[in-house]
Amino acid sequence: MMKATLLLSMACANAFSPSRTTRRIASLAASTGDSIEFAKYEGLGNDFILIDDRDRDTPSLTPEQSERLCHRNFGIGGDGVIFALKAPEDGNYDFSMRIYNSDGSEPEMCGNGIRCFAQFLKDLGADAESYRVNTLAGPIIPVMNPDSTITVDMGEPILDGPKVPTTLAPNSEFNSVVEQTHIDKNGKEWKISAVSMGNPHAIIYVDDLEKDINFEVDGPALEGDTGAFPAKTNVEFCQVMSPTHIKMKVWERGAGPTLACGTGTCALVVAAIRANKIPRPAEGERVRVTLPGGDLFIEWRESNNRVYMSGPAKLSFKGTALLK
DSSP states (O other), X not given: OOOEEEEEEOOOTTOOSOOHHHHHHHHHHHHHSEEEEEEEEEETTEEEEEEEETTOSSOSSOHHHHHHHHOTTTSSOOSEEEEEEOXXXXXXXXXXXXXXXXXXXXXXXXXXXXXHHHHHHHHTTOOOSBOOEEETTEEEEEEEOTTSOEEEEEEOOBOBXXXXXXXXXXXXXXXXXXXXXXXXXXXXXXXXEEEESSSEEEEEEOSOTTTSOOHHHHHHHHHTOTTTOTTOOEEEEEEEEETXXXXXXXXXXXXXXXXXXXXXXXXXXXXXXXXXXXXXXXXXXXXXXXXXXXXXXXXXXXXXXXXXXXXXXXXXXXXXXXXX
16 A cells, blocks of 8 residues: 655635645645645535546555545545546536545445535536536535535435345335334344435434444444445434434444535435335425435435435645645
8 A cells, every 4th residue: 555644734614725835735745746636525524535537537646545535644535536527428427526535445325425526626627517427326406505515416316226236135015124124244133224216225213323233233233244245335224303304323334433424314214204204295395304414305206216415515725736
């Protein structure tokens, strides 16, 4: 694995143009080894390193380099590295997005990441009301709201069990898995709902998030249970607080415990409605999902079967990373 020495210049979120300090650091980096400029963003504490690769078709860093940069002691620190790439030549998109997790693996999509991606593009000067983004999970459309939040059309949930993918036996309509009993590789019994938002999710509803799970043990056991989830899975432990409010703790595939998960919040709202944990809200109404990093707001529209996620994304700092 390549070692990375970091030279960071701090900047406030409202000053995105390069500072004199940043230029001096970039000059030093260029004289001592390969370097890359980055911006650090967070969406409810789910944090990402953003790289401007809009002149490229593929990421400028390898998975191994990305993993190193995500290390919180020896790198910049982050839950993943996101690359803003040029759009495909078919003319159907404005940009492409790729992401490497903090362990070097590549997920299909990331809900908090796509909001950070959209804010990054805006800060770079691509100032539009919305963007059509090409991802490994298909087209995703973030919309910039007047209140500085971002609403993302996350598309239709995938309910068909084998397409999630999961080997758990379907037990509901649409060939879906709804609170199916499963014994994980640690011998614990769970009732799991399986939903994909372009990436797989195992959703588990409990009475008490603090008492009913051993998060640091149960999370990784379920994530890596490839007998039930061949591509591994994100794991959401959830507690219903009211008909319009759910609390969640997430163990993300490839990243471990994070403060927020956008695709996970979408999946858990769909799962809650299908398991009759909450009623389906009327068109235009949203479910509040409280994560360790804050709240996201989710709407699953009956009119078009699409899921919409709303929440913030903010610049933390930017700088230059020296790779050698």
